[in-house]
Amino acid sequence: MKYSFKNDYAEGAHPRILEALLRTNLQQQNGYGLDEFSLAAEQLILNLSKSPNSRVHFVSGGTQANIIVISALLRPHESVIAADSGHIFTNETGAIEATGHKVHGVPTADGKLRTDDILKVLEQHTNKPHQVKQKIVYISNATEVGTFYTKRELQDLSDFCRRYNLYLFMDGARLGNALTATGNDLTLEDVASLTDVYYLGGTKNGALLGEAIVINNTEVQDEFGFHIKQKGGMLAKGRLLGIQFHELLRDNLYFDLALHANTQAMRIKEAFQEAGCTFLSDTYTNQIFPVLTNNQIDKLSANFDFYVWKKVSEEKSAIRIITSWATVEDSVDVFIREIEEMG
Amino acid sequence: MKYSFKNDYAEGAHPRILEALLRTNLQQQNGYGLDEFSLAAEQLILNLSKSPNSRVHFVSGGTQANIIVISALLRPHESVIAADSGHIFTNETGAIEATGHKVHGVPTADGKLRTDDILKVLEQHTNKPHQVKQKIVYISNATEVGTFYTKRELQDLSDFCRRYNLYLFMDGARLGNALTATGNDLTLEDVASLTDVYYLGGTKNGALLGEAIVINNTEVQDEFGFHIKQKGGMLAKGRLLGIQFHELLRDNLYFDLALHANTQAMRIKEAFQEAGCTFLSDTYTNQIFPVLTNNQIDKLSANFDFYVWKKVSEEKSAIRIITSWATVEDSVDVFIREIEEMG
Amino acid sequence: MKYSFKNDYAEGAHPRILEALLRTNLQQQNGYGLDEFSLAAEQLILNLSKSPNSRVHFVSGGTQANIIVISALLRPHESVIAADSGHIFTNETGAIEATGHKVHGVPTADGKLRTDDILKVLEQHTNKPHQVKQKIVYISNATEVGTFYTKRELQDLSDFCRRYNLYLFMDGARLGNALTATGNDLTLEDVASLTDVYYLGGTKNGALLGEAIVINNTEVQDEFGFHIKQKGGMLAKGRLLGIQFHELLRDNLYFDLALHANTQAMRIKEAFQEAGCTFLSDTYTNQIFPVLTNNQIDKLSANFDFYVWKKVSEEKSAIRIITSWATVEDSVDVFIREIEEMG
Amino acid sequence: MKYSFKNDYAEGAHPRILEALLRTNLQQQNGYGLDEFSLAAEQLILNLSKSPNSRVHFVSGGTQANIIVISALLRPHESVIAADSGHIFTNETGAIEATGHKVHGVPTADGKLRTDDILKVLEQHTNKPHQVKQKIVYISNATEVGTFYTKRELQDLSDFCRRYNLYLFMDGARLGNALTATGNDLTLEDVASLTDVYYLGGTKNGALLGEAIVINNTEVQDEFGFHIKQKGGMLAKGRLLGIQFHELLRDNLYFDLALHANTQAMRIKEAFQEAGCTFLSDTYTNQIFPVLTNNQIDKLSANFDFYVWKKVSEEKSAIRIITSWATVEDSVDVFIREIEEMG
Incomplete structure (x- = not known):
């Protein structure tokens, strides 16, 4: 799953x-x-x-x-x-x-x-x-x-x-x-x-x-x-x-939960930034839109589900990553590792 | 309460x-x-x-x-x-x-x-x-x-x-x-x-x-x-x-719960019948509409909440009793006793 | 026509x-x-x-x-x-x-x-x-x-x-x-x-x-x-x-025209009254609803158009007669004569 | 007028x-x-x-x-x-x-x-x-x-x-x-x-x-x-x-009237063209949108009514001229003369 x-x-x-x-x-x-x-x-x-x-x-x-x-x-x-x-x-x-x-x-x-x-x-x-x-x-x-x-x-x-x-x-x-x-x-x-x-x-x-x-x-x-x-x-x-x-x-609680979601999104954002990705828009909440190569998208899709949001060229598309109050920190860790290794 | x-x-x-x-x-x-x-x-x-x-x-x-x-x-x-x-x-x-x-x-x-x-x-x-x-x-x-x-x-x-x-x-x-x-x-x-x-x-x-x-x-x-x-x-x-x-x-479960509600309503209905009350309509589900004297209504209202539904004369009104899956049998027992004693 | x-x-x-x-x-x-x-x-x-x-x-x-x-x-x-x-x-x-x-x-x-x-x-x-x-x-x-x-x-x-x-x-x-x-x-x-x-x-x-x-x-x-x-x-x-x-x-002009319509309706109403008819309602404007026998309705229908409005018994129905600013006095005269002769 | x-x-x-x-x-x-x-x-x-x-x-x-x-x-x-x-x-x-x-x-x-x-x-x-x-x-x-x-x-x-x-x-x-x-x-x-x-x-x-x-x-x-x-x-x-x-x-008649409107509009269009005007869009029906100087608009407005439709620069605006089945040929003649003389 x-x-x-x-x-x-x-x-x-x-x-x-x-x-x-x-x-x-x-x-x-x-x-x-x-x-x-x-x-x-x-x-x-x-x-x-x-x-x-x-x-x-x-x-x-x-x-x-x-x-x-x-x-x-x-x-x-x-x-x-x-x-x-x-x-x-x-x-x-x-x-x-x-x-x-x-x-x-x-x-x-x-x-x-x-x-x-x-x-x-x-x-x-x-x-x-x-x-x-x-x-x-x-x-x-x-x-x-x-x-x-x-x-x-x-x-x-x-x-x-x-x-x-x-x-x-x-x-x-x-x-x-x-x-x-x-x-x-x-x-x-x-x-x-x-x-x-x-x-x-x-x-x-x-x-x-x-x-x-x-x-x-x-x-x-x-x-x-x-x-x-x-x-x-x-x-x-x-x-x-x-x-x-x-x-x-x-x-x-209400604000703690929202902050958790934002924090996880920002951790992922940073990983994409360090991997050299650009973004569709510069966001600081729980949604990020990194632009990836088709190959990168395929790799990340093996273990994670997300929407391919917008085609930006023949070789690249933006994806949408959304986090929430329930996003599991360990899963984010794994995702970040895969980002680091996506090439 | x-x-x-x-x-x-x-x-x-x-x-x-x-x-x-x-x-x-x-x-x-x-x-x-x-x-x-x-x-x-x-x-x-x-x-x-x-x-x-x-x-x-x-x-x-x-x-x-x-x-x-x-x-x-x-x-x-x-x-x-x-x-x-x-x-x-x-x-x-x-x-x-x-x-x-x-x-x-x-x-x-x-x-x-x-x-x-x-x-x-x-x-x-x-x-x-x-x-x-x-x-x-x-x-x-x-x-x-x-x-x-x-x-x-x-x-x-x-x-x-x-x-x-x-x-x-x-x-x-x-x-x-x-x-x-x-x-x-x-x-x-x-x-x-x-x-x-x-x-x-x-x-x-x-x-x-x-x-x-x-x-x-x-x-x-x-x-x-x-x-x-x-x-x-x-x-x-x-x-x-x-x-x-x-x-x-x-x-x-769905039908058990409905039956429970009906059963409790019918127990209450029977108590009103035995107390000589008439009803606005002849019902067999979880709603009953007994006609009571104002005095009876006052007495029952001391410990129980219900709607006074329709005035039928200067001295009498119909009330509405609704039961549900959650109606507590013991509370119905108490209510029935009060009906028996409402005069 | x-x-x-x-x-x-x-x-x-x-x-x-x-x-x-x-x-x-x-x-x-x-x-x-x-x-x-x-x-x-x-x-x-x-x-x-x-x-x-x-x-x-x-x-x-x-x-x-x-x-x-x-x-x-x-x-x-x-x-x-x-x-x-x-x-x-x-x-x-x-x-x-x-x-x-x-x-x-x-x-x-x-x-x-x-x-x-x-x-x-x-x-x-x-x-x-x-x-x-x-x-x-x-x-x-x-x-x-x-x-x-x-x-x-x-x-x-x-x-x-x-x-x-x-x-x-x-x-x-x-x-x-x-x-x-x-x-x-x-x-x-x-x-x-x-x-x-x-x-x-x-x-x-x-x-x-x-x-x-x-x-x-x-x-x-x-x-x-x-x-x-x-x-x-x-x-x-x-x-x-x-x-x-x-x-x-x-x-x-506006009121003259309305009065003309009313007047013609009242002339017809009077004719029906004299013929012994009752009416669905007692009206004084340009609509009248006389109650006629089926036979009377048939006779009047030969030369005049009107709605049969409401059945009142097996033998009788109310019809609706509406007049207007344009209602021709001569046509009303003819209609009145037919009412007088409708039996 | x-x-x-x-x-x-x-x-x-x-x-x-x-x-x-x-x-x-x-x-x-x-x-x-x-x-x-x-x-x-x-x-x-x-x-x-x-x-x-x-x-x-x-x-x-x-x-x-x-x-x-x-x-x-x-x-x-x-x-x-x-x-x-x-x-x-x-x-x-x-x-x-x-x-x-x-x-x-x-x-x-x-x-x-x-x-x-x-x-x-x-x-x-x-x-x-x-x-x-x-x-x-x-x-x-x-x-x-x-x-x-x-x-x-x-x-x-x-x-x-x-x-x-x-x-x-x-x-x-x-x-x-x-x-x-x-x-x-x-x-x-x-x-x-x-x-x-x-x-x-x-x-x-x-x-x-x-x-x-x-x-x-x-x-x-x-x-x-x-x-x-x-x-x-x-x-x-x-x-x-x-x-x-x-x-x-x-x-x-329906098409004759429409043609009349179009014809008058095209006569006016031609006059504007000969006066060197451009148009907002190239139209052949009964509406034309010539671009005029503010000065020209003022002159034409003395004897004719029309909408100033869209400002195109500080000095110029497009106006809208609409003709109809009722447009009087003589009035169009006068308008054309004024266009020729608007400078």
């Missing part, structure tokens, strides 16, 4: 999470997110982010979070701007459009939106009422290609959005990885103060499933539960989400 | 399910429902229902299952017929309409649709193309009011639907309770052969979450995954659903 | 409208409703209704008006309450649901909603957030069955809606007929002050096509044009609508 | 159309497109396009036609590919997305899609079921920038679409202009045999309003009326559309 670096959801949950589920299993709790664990987990997030007026809702997955947040915030004629590598633009089977809204996909060099990108979209849509009205800016942090936003960059986006009356929404499926990356200077508190809505990903950071949607903008908090229920995102046993986030956040 | 009979999702999962999650936790698996547990669980369902050409998809919850199935099957101008007590008509925040489709809510005496009810809707919609075209008949088994369909009744609906070119879709959030009810003569095999689509509920029968959608009609199986993904129903760690259904179905 | 009483859109436009189109035909005008005729027609409506802060938009037809208004006003989890005879509930192929919203259809005796009907719907939907939230009350005046609202009735609905934070929306496809009916005490000014939105029907009252949507509630006027464009309701040559409404409203 | 070259819908209808409306005005006709004029106009189109098995439906405008056709043809997870200058991508306020479907906007040099453009989109969407499935190719002929498709080009698109199981849909809001352009070698018969659906525009070619949707693919003809009604596109007085198309198509 090959060891897999294909994604960050190949294993189950961190053992402490399963223990918490066991420990609480037979306690009778309210359904639909009103259990005491969900309420306590909400409080932990408000405390961590120093944002007491925010509201938290737990849902099963990232696409669901995106659907619910975006459709709840927009009126029918409004649209959302995203990088064209953004998950909502390219990897959710048209989920946002299925709720009636256009997504503008903007080409970027590194998966990160900048104010100029957004401004260009606004300038191309001034023919009212014949064109959609842009209302949400969607960013992912970490991005789908492994990069992250600095505090300066997020501040710029936030200032721009407030000036142009746009909501800033951060997809944080890998927010843990972003906040623990080498070079990151952004805190959860910053995220809470600079975005209107974001979510804190659990699925890719130790949970069985679950994303914590945090609504900072108090003007869009009302009646949010209706949207969760309507879109099929409200679990009868909401405790399942509450218990997991409570366990992840009651101490530093 | 009062013991609760308010719903059948107040506890976590059956211990065997948590054990199975623990046992398999660190095995690397494919995501998005392609893990080996989901594939094995699908095979168990096909075997149990003797329906080898059916296809199975696991999703998180009932509303999600309803959204995905109905929107996948209908063209824009088509509608679905349900009892007006049906979950999709009254308890899903307009989830089906949010996908663009009308739900016709038909009044029924006992939560069960009959062919005459359906025919009446068809006859009221003959002004083409000015009225929607009915295309799905949605039934719940057990129903939202605790009743169940006999084989004869399901056969009639199925024959009718085939004659009128309608799909028959069964919401089986409590299918286990229906199939193990006293007086039931329907088998899973019958359900598979008489419906186009149904689902087997896990959330209310021992799982943390999860419903198994079973598509029997081979003409509507293609490309179903797109709809799951688009509606936010595809879990990255699909293993979570696969492992649970595999554990529930690899022996008789 | 039989003379038809089947509907009120069997002929083209009132001659003055065609003349106005001819007269202005080659004037170059702005597109999309910004032509001078549309602007002038808007002003006429504001003056007539003494509602200077209202805003007017012209669209092609009633279903389109309903789609645009309702989808513009509602957030995704909100619904609309209508009589179950309401056009949006039963005769628009699920147009409202296709924009994502549930329509609650309430049985009524005479096609008119009353506050008790609405209250009952509200009381059945208190389980937040599991049920849709009611936000619009939709009424038709005249109704689909020929009845109309008195000032008292509209005042009650308006008061109720304001108390419960609901929008009151009047479908006025036949508003002219309502306002000129015998017994009516409602004025256009009342309609403007008591509703949030209404429309003034042109299609069934002398125009080739066109409804004038009037938005009285200033809080929902913004960005309305986006919704018209998005739903396909914005005509490039908006002048076509502006010219017609300008012609209808620059003197009393 | 300046003479306007801003668009091709500034005037009313061709006089023969108004005459036809007058002539037929008081004939009683069936509603909803079942009048004898609509039926006769359908037959004329089938004859002209030698496509007896096609079906024709008349609707009010282009956006409405696009909404109805696309939403009727697609299942929820399917998408449409268009040029990024395509009307549905950029100028319909997200109308297609509002029906739930993604539009892929492809950059093109000249507003025309080619098979390579389409193939590239397909190749970027192979990650099933995580990405939408492409199902319709939408092209405009003439395009939004004045170019047209040759027979070879349409044949290539058609072959490609059939090979890849895609529907080919032609927006023919300006189809008359395309088919009468200098250099065009495509016939209406070709269009009917090479596309699955197209429409023949009336609004921009002599009618007050109206587009004739022609469905050639017999597999998607059924139940089309439901979609028209649901999307608010079914006129009660469908005769209004039928009469106009009947008049335009009973002899060569």
Whole structure:
């Protein structure tokens, strides 16, 4: 059996999470997110982010979070701007459009939106009422290609959005990885103060499933539960989400797990660098995209699973390596040795 | 702390399910429902229902299952017929309409649709193309009011639907309770052969979450995954659903748990009967609706939680008692004693 | 060729409208409703209704008006309450649901909603957030069955809606007929002050096509044009609508035409009354529903076209007679004679 | 008053159309497109396009036609590919997305899609079921920038679409202009045999309003009326559309009007060419985009209205000149003289 670096959801949950589920299993709790664990987990997030007026809702997955947040915030004629590598633009089977809204996909060099990108979209849509009205800016942090936003960059986006009356929404499926990356200077508190809505990903950071949607903008908090229920995102046993986030956040576990994933990725990155490889993009989170020869790819494929991401020439392709909270250090050691010997 | 009979999702999962999650936790698996547990669980369902050409998809919850199935099957101008007590008509925040489709809510005496009810809707919609075209008949088994369909009744609906070119879709959030009810003569095999689509509920029968959608009609199986993904129903760690259904179905656990719930409900029902109570409806599954005096309700409320369901006069109301796989026999014993003494 | 009483859109436009189109035909005008005729027609409506802060938009037809208004006003989890005879509930192929919203259809005796009907719907939907939230009350005046609202009735609905934070929306496809009916005490000014939105029907009252949507509630006027464009309701040559409404409203033509239709219907009604017929409902607008024997129906069908509306017994059915601005008085004379002789 | 070259819908209808409306005005006709004029106009189109098995439906405008056709043809997870200058991508306020479907906007040099453009989109969407499935190719002929498709080009698109199981849909809001352009070698018969659906525009070619949707693919003809009604596109007085198309198509009027528009545009184009101007694109239909100095634009603006379309440098911009069936030859003469003298 090959060891897999294909994604960050190949294993189950961190053992402490399963223990918490066991420990609480037979306690009778309210359904639909009103259990005491969900309420306590909400409080932990408000405390961590120093944002007491925010509201938290737990849902099963990232696409669901995106659907619910975006459709709840927009009126029918409004649209959302995203990088064209953004998950909502390219990897959710048209989920946002299925709720009636256009997504503008903007080409970027590194998966990160900048104010100029957004401004260009606004300038191309001034023919009212014949064109959609842009209302949400969607960013992912970490991005789908492994990069992250600095505090300066997020501040710029936030200032721009407030000036142009746009909501800033951060997809944080890998927010843990972003906040623990080498070079990151952004805190959860910053995220809470600079975005209107974001979510804190659990699925890719130790949970069985679950994303914590945090609504900072108090003007869009009302009646949010209706949207969760309507879109099929409200679990009868909401405790399942509450218990997991409570366990992840009651101490530093959430960030420890993300850091572990990043560290393993950076160890592998260094090995590729020392082997003289270049990379598709310069990443510091849990995804790396080294460019290898076909021969090197064949060799590494013997014992390890990963995606061949993009052909760069007849002889070379970039591969994608993803690590996670569960990545086994010993397996990384073996992989590094094979990198050193791949020729 | 009062013991609760308010719903059948107040506890976590059956211990065997948590054990199975623990046992398999660190095995690397494919995501998005392609893990080996989901594939094995699908095979168990096909075997149990003797329906080898059916296809199975696991999703998180009932509303999600309803959204995905109905929107996948209908063209824009088509509608679905349900009892007006049906979950999709009254308890899903307009989830089906949010996908663009009308739900016709038909009044029924006992939560069960009959062919005459359906025919009446068809006859009221003959002004083409000015009225929607009915295309799905949605039934719940057990129903939202605790009743169940006999084989004869399901056969009639199925024959009718085939004659009128309608799909028959069964919401089986409590299918286990229906199939193990006293007086039931329907088998899973019958359900598979008489419906186009149904689902087997896990959330209310021992799982943390999860419903198994079973598509029997081979003409509507293609490309179903797109709809799951688009509606936010595809879990990255699909293993979570696969492992649970595999554990529930690899022996008789699923049906044992449902039977336990029914048995406890019937014990309580008998106690109310002996105390001279009448009932809102005559049920044999895990829900009962005894009519009590306000005074009796007050007394029972001291130690037990339940919903006061419907006022029937100034002095009397019906309450709703729901049992589950987790209902503790000893607590039922205490409750029965209190019923005997409620005066 | 039989003379038809089947509907009120069997002929083209009132001659003055065609003349106005001819007269202005080659004037170059702005597109999309910004032509001078549309602007002038808007002003006429504001003056007539003494509602200077209202805003007017012209669209092609009633279903389109309903789609645009309702989808513009509602957030995704909100619904609309209508009589179950309401056009949006039963005769628009699920147009409202296709924009994502549930329509609650309430049985009524005479096609008119009353506050008790609405209250009952509200009381059945208190389980937040599991049920849709009611936000619009939709009424038709005249109704689909020929009845109309008195000032008292509209005042009650308006008061109720304001108390419960609901929008009151009047479908006025036949508003002219309502306002000129015998017994009516409602004025256009009342309609403007008591509703949030209404429309003034042109299609069934002398125009080739066109409804004038009037938005009285200033809080929902913004960005309305986006919704018209998005739903396909914005005509490039908006002048076509502006010219017609300008012609209808620059003197009393609009009301004269409606009164003509009502008068002819009442003449026919009287003839049926004198012949001893009963009626399905007691109407004073341009629709009547006399109950005839099968034999009588056969006789009248020889020279006249009308719908057999509803079977009331083996021997009798109600028919529907509709008159319009174009109904020829001589043809009514002939029809009346045949009624007198139908036996 | 300046003479306007801003668009091709500034005037009313061709006089023969108004005459036809007058002539037929008081004939009683069936509603909803079942009048004898609509039926006769359908037959004329089938004859002209030698496509007896096609079906024709008349609707009010282009956006409405696009909404109805696309939403009727697609299942929820399917998408449409268009040029990024395509009307549905950029100028319909997200109308297609509002029906739930993604539009892929492809950059093109000249507003025309080619098979390579389409193939590239397909190749970027192979990650099933995580990405939408492409199902319709939408092209405009003439395009939004004045170019047209040759027979070879349409044949290539058609072959490609059939090979890849895609529907080919032609927006023919300006189809008359395309088919009468200098250099065009495509016939209406070709269009009917090479596309699955197209429409023949009336609004921009002599009618007050109206587009004739022609469905050639017999597999998607059924139940089309439901979609028209649901999307608010079914006129009660469908005769209004039928009469106009009947008049335009009973002899060569439709093509004569389009040719007139093209001829006037080409006269103006020649004048700009002789004045040494370049053009944004090389067009032969009723739109031209000459590049002028700011000074020249100012001079021409004194007596004529047109849009300044695109800034090309600090000193120069392209303007857009549109002619129509109604463009007055004398006004064009004056404009040409001013071009000659603009310096």
